[in-house]
Amino acid sequence: xxxxxxxxxxxxxVIAVGRSIREISRLRRIYGDKRWRKLKGIATVRLSDNxxxxxxxxxxxxxxxxxxxxxxxxxxx
Amino acid sequence: xxxxxxxxxxxxxxxxxxxxxxxxxxxxxxxxxxxxxxRVIDESGEDYLYPEEYFTPIEIPKPxxxxxxxxx
Numbered sequence: 001x002x003x004x005x006x007x008x009x010x011x012x013x014v015i016a017v018g019r020s021i022r023e024i025s026r027l028r029r030i031y032g033d034k035r036w037r038k039l040k041g042i043a044t045v046r047l048s049d050n051x052x053x054x055x056x057x058x059x060x061x062x063x064x065x066x067x068x069x070x071x072x073x074x075x076x077x
Numbered sequence: 078x079x080x081x082x083x084x085x086x087x088x089x090x091x092x093x094x095x096x097x098x099x100x101x102x103x104x105x106x107x108x109x110x111x112x113x114x115x116r117v118i119d120e121s122g123e124d125y126l127y128p129e130e131y132f133t134p135i136e137i138p139k140p141x142x143x144x145x146x147x148x149x
Contacts, residue, residue, distance in 0.1 A: 001090060002090075002127065002128045002131075021121075022120075022121055022122050023093055023094070023120045023121050023122075026092075026093045026120060027093050030092045030093050031093070038121075047112050047114070048112075048113065048128060049112050049113055051112055058123075058125070060093065068093070069090065069091050069093055069094050071091070071094060071119075071125045071126070071127070072114075072125060072126040073123075073124075073125055073126075074126075075108055075109075075112075075126070
């Protein structure tokens with residue numbers, strides 16, 4: 001992960017499940033054939049240049065595998 | 078406006094979202110540049126911020142750009 005999440009992820013929301021995730025075949029091939037969800041939330045993050053800011057982050061999650069590929073959708077303020 | 082494209086040279090930890098050696102379209106983002114990040118449309122079809130070091134810029138002739146964008 002190219003940034004560090006500081007504290008809790010807030011306002012978590014499922015944005016896609018299973019076949020409604022466009023990259024579902026890649027998810028299954030690379031991490032396993034599970035019931036994948038794509039989620040979003042807001043978190044305080046530390047970027048690689050040590051800037052601390054709030055950001056909307058997205059990630060993938062499946063039972064038995066956990067959370068994968070946290071990525072920043074947008075920096076908030 | 079000149080479209081910018083990059084090749085992914087590193088995707089460690091993002092093997093679903095990015096494919097090494099694949100061309101990605103850059104979305105201009107001044108805020109991202111300040112933090113040495115780059116905004117690209119990844120394998121999800123959505124744009125996200127990634128570290129600049131994951132990519133190398135490439136020049137693509139304008140006639141080819143339009144065709145490339147239509148496949149993304």
